[in-house]
Amino acid sequence: MNNKKTRVLIVEDEKNLALNVKEILELFNYEVIGIFPTAQEVIEHLENNKTLPDIILMDILLEGDLDGIDLTYILRDKYDIPIVFVTAYSDKGILDRISQVLYEGYLLKPFTSERLTSSIYLAIKEFQSNADKKKNKPTLKIRDKGYIVPVPEEEIMFLKADGLYTKVFTEGRSYMMRDILKDIGLNLSSNKFLRVHKSYLINIDKVHSINSKEICIGKYIIPIRRGLYKDLKNMLSIN
CATH class of the missing domain: 2.40.50.1020 (LytTr DNA-binding domain)
Incomplete structure (x- = not known):
């Protein structure tokens, strides 16, 4: 029987919200392997750790020069990790930018614990399904x-x-x-x-x-x- 916990990386510059999400996920038996407020910290963490997350919760508006969408472009070039965008914004400009990058889920703040865990579960399933479909496709x-x-x-x-x-x-x-x-x-x-x-x-x-x-x-x-x-x-x- 496989009891391996799903590893989640949280990219969020609102510390209290990030800690709240971490607490919810751990109650549902997820493992939060890190919380980072900037794109650069995420990049450095992934480069320096062999154990990668199974999924990333990606806030769109972050501290620093790169936002969550910019960071997603960078990560897609190096890693196969499903990404769920988390944001309080749903304006057309944000949605247009999101539509141009590959991602597995979109979660609008505020959200319930059920919405959070369901989004993670479905995003991982979709990522696995798409990976199987795209395998060996040029x-x-x-x-x-x-x-x-x-x-x-x-x-x-x-x-x-x-x-x-x-x-x-x-x-x-x-x-x-x-x-x-x-x-x-x-x-x-x-x-x-x-x-x-x-x-x-x-x-x-x-x-x-x-x-x-x-x-x-x-x-x-x-x-x-x-x-x-x-x-x-x-x-x-x-x-």
């Missing part, structure tokens, strides 16, 4: 705002050349990479991505419709280079 590593974001290939719709840069379009947002389209294409699955034009590389799984001159992917219209239409129809199994 990603494109994109540097965004100074951090590396692994974007699964299946989320990419197409890439567009922009001089010495390349813009990567996903269904949720777009990214700008400081590499030319040809070089980025070498890092993508050749059986999934096709150069249909000198300026465009598409994910063939995202194609909605085509004609002899254009491809429709979502709301975007992408030109086809001359002579490719027949081969593209065969790849897409279109009669």
Whole structure:
């Protein structure tokens, strides 16, 4: 029988609230392995300790230059740890920023002990489920705002050349990479991505419709280079 306690790291700059959360979690048989008010302290703790938390409760507004969302970008590049955001704010600006980073839960202050423990339980389950689904699935590593974001290939719709840069379009947002389209294409699955034009590389799984001159992917219209239409129809199994 496995009696291992779930290890929780609390990132919170309100000391009394953090201690209250710690007390609640320990009553429910969780192990709180640390409470930190700043991003830098969290980074140093994780770098200096071999035992990682099973989950992080991440306040969004923290002391110092980095807030909880900035910190999450950094941690995603180094660690596989589920994260639940904890905040008293639900304005659109905060939600828009949260939507651009991977996370497993969102808990609005004030909350009950039941909401807290349920959020942790569900976040860990979702993280494990997503880890199983994404296992061995290829990603494109994109540097965004100074951090590396692994974007699964299946989320990419197409890439567009922009001089010495390349813009990567996903269904949720777009990214700008400081590499030319040809070089980025070498890092993508050749059986999934096709150069249909000198300026465009598409994910063939995202194609909605085509004609002899254009491809429709979502709301975007992408030109086809001359002579490719027949081969593209065969790849897409279109009669």
